[in-house]
Amino acid sequence: xxxxTQPPSMDCAEGRAANLxxxxxxxxxxxxxxxxxxIHSQGPQYIIHGLKNNETNEMASLIITEDRKSSTLIxxxxxxxxxxxxxxxxxxxxxxxxxxxxxxxxxLTVNP
Amino acid sequence: xxxxxxxxxxxxxxxxxxxxxxxxxxENHRYMxxxxxxxxxxxxxxxxxxxxxxxxxxxxxxxxxxxxxxxxDFLLTLESATSSQTSVYxxxxxxxxAGAAEQYFGPxxxxxxx
Numbered sequence: 001x002x003x004x005t006q007p008p009s010m011d012c013a014e015g016r017a018a019n020l021x022x023x024x025x026x027x028x029x030x031x032x033x034x035x036x037x038x039i040h041s042q043g044p045q046y047i048i049h050g051l052k053n054n055e056t057n058e059m060a061s062l063i064i065t066e067d068r069k070s071s072t073l074i075x076x077x078x079x080x081x082x083x084x085x086x087x088x089x090x091x092x093x094x095x096x097x098x099x100x101x102x103x104x105x106x107x108l109t110v111n112p
Numbered sequence: 113x114x115x116x117x118x119x120x121x122x123x124x125x126x127x128x129x130x131x132x133x134x135x136x137x138x139e140n141h142r143y144m145x146x147x148x149x150x151x152x153x154x155x156x157x158x159x160x161x162x163x164x165x166x167x168x169x170x171x172x173x174x175x176x177x178x179x180x181x182x183x184x185d186f187l188l189t190l191e192s193a194t195s196s197q198t199s200v201y202x203x204x205x206x207x208x209x210a211g212a213a214e215q216y217f218g219p220x221x222x223x224x225x226x
Contacts, residue, residue, distance in 0.1 A: 043202050044217045049213070092213070093212065094212050095210075098160050098210075099145075099147075100147075100155065
């Protein structure tokens with residue numbers, strides 16, 4: 001699985017958009033970008049994933065650059081409950097490697 | 113939220129005692145996983161199951177065994193608990209895609225071995 005690089009921490013004001021970057025310059029053609037988050041003391045939560053087109057769901061939007069070497073997770077209107085560690089993971093949709101490899105992620109703090 | 117529960121949510125036990133953690137799902141998903149999370153190590157896969165009675169080892173399986181007699185239940189057993197197994201344990205499930213990266217996690221079990 002390709003390695004990802006994320007800033008260790010970010011701050012965001014409540015109600016504003018939170019834009020979380022992720023670099024994955026060694027991504028392969030069959031690898032997707034997945035985003036998870038982990039709120040303190042809870043289990044990780046799947047957010048969204050994409051291959052090369054931008055994706056949106058009820059939680060967030062995912063913007064992937066044309067060369068696929070980086071992506072941005074956007075929380076359009078951050079709330080205090082969005083304070084969490086956000087993980088960017090790059091891997092194939094399915095495969096013999098069943099595990100998810102979580103790096104250090106980005107601690108997003110949403111401030112009132 | 114995916115219907116996943118874990119029990120117990122917290123447990124303190126002594127070194128050398130057996131411990132069983134339970135994961136229960138109501139989603140009828142085929143694949144189930146046990147991870148542990150420790151500071152400095154992130155999440156690490158212990159065992160996984162790809163169907164009833166079908167299980168396989170993950171990256172840190174030593175000292176752990178699992179069983180799955182029903183689709184909805186996946187049990188993790190520490191035969192003889194050690195202090196190094198103090199951790200937070202998460203169960204996860206995924207649908208019918210083998211090795212799927214879209215996994216849904218339970219709330220976790222915090223285990224302390226004294």
